[in-house]
Amino acid sequence: MTTASDQPVIFILSDSVGETAEFVIRAASSQFNGGQADIRRIPYVDDKKTIAEMVQAAAEVNGMIAFTMVVSELYQFLLDEANRKGVPVVDIMGPMIEGLSALYGREPKREPGLVRRLDDEYFRKVEAIEFAVKYDDGRDPRGLLRADVVLIGVSRTSKTPLSMYLAHKRLKVANVPLVPEVEPAEELFMVPAEKCIGLTINPDQLNGIRRERLKSLGLTARANYANMERILQELEYSEKVMKRVGCPIIDVSNKAVEETANSILDMLRKGGKHL
Template sequence: MNETPYHVHLVSDATGETLTSVMRACLVQFDGVPIIQHRWWLVRTQGQVDRLMEGIGRHPGLVVFTMVDPAIRQALEERCRELGVPVLSLLDPVMEALARLSHSKAHRQPGLQHTLDEGYFDRIDAMQFTLALDDGQALDRLSEADVVVVGVSRTSKTPTCMFLANKGIRAANVPLVPEIDPPQVLLDLKGPLVVGLTRDPRSLSDIRRNRLRIMNEERDTTYADLEAVEREVTAARRLYTRMGWLVIDVTRRSIEEVAATIMQRLAMMRGETGL
């Protein structure tokens, strides 16, 4: 296998989130291919184009950009052609298709997706809500949630809720504790979507054991004991079935996949056609 690295330059007139996500999705399909990423964010002036071209000149390679300002992107494309490096606009195919569909023109204004609009403040509100109702806190506000995530310890409840909050979804989570009945307010809940997370007991036992090791917790405990974990998981699943809650096995799913499943079900509840 060729060990010489390939250089890829990611150029954005905003925060680069779109480029970063797309590149991450693409690179996992090229396992073992050595790629060095160079990130150039908030490129909005000719002077910034000059500086990034110096970097591209030192490490020639594929240039992928999401710049929308016509003058700045033209300067970038012309300079790349002069250097003989390939250059690709990530947004053009979709924007052109939307323009044809809607018979309208794009604004071509950098950073519009990050403006302080209503959606932005919804996300901030959701994040504050999720932090306030993390790990069974403020149960009296549970009915205000869009989604309530339930599960035994170490089933990724908090990271899932934080991901949902970043999408503007008010998510709360309630832990299931052995030998303790679930809070009645949870069992009586009517409005929010309730989701029960579960995990393979052996995998969960390993995760808990590693957690104890990291915390230097050496006392005798059933927290990571496989038989005890199996009983916890079984009891949790019986509760989910009895309550008719959506059940998601997180054993082989990423946080993003779990959240996507929840958002899809939430959209169906709300009568929406998409996420």
């Protein structure tokens, strides 16, 4: 099974891109004197005519066909046609699909391109995480109008952890700290109210959280940051801003990040209605 250049010819037929098969072939062929091979990838195969033509082409050069095809009708046609022409074939995914079918206890979907869709979801997640990092803590107000969700609240109301958690759900999240001495960026008031979530917290709990934060930094708990009068001032100011924005408000007191995140996701699914 060689060409004039003394390299085996391997046709890859796939009802998707064919990257999986090519990766496996290159990994396997590396075990044979450097793995030189003439690999010809034919992606998005969705008709019998193309299959018949590729089987004939493989027969003419004494080549082999490797395939990743999940549509039953085309799968069987390829096997029959290759057998008729005496062309060796290797099913890259079939044995694994059969094994997983037994493990899951159900039949596979038999839909082409599902791996590509999973890849797309992965890259959307990465993009969302990068977005959350870039627009954390009000760093760049330009991100507010590009965000899927904007979180606002005083310091230590879990804005950053929530941003990262929601980013893993492929949502682009920006967050803005509300401080009495700093007027929020005008972009905040241009964000649709249903895309903005206000976070509030019980003042006693916030006082405890801030005291612990100061201790971890080696600072005295008597600092203004943990002063109850200051905390009440900040919460009052944040409430005014949230009312001005018109956004729903979630009390994060005694709530885990996951619980608050699920409340936010429910709000978004229901069009921003306060639950």
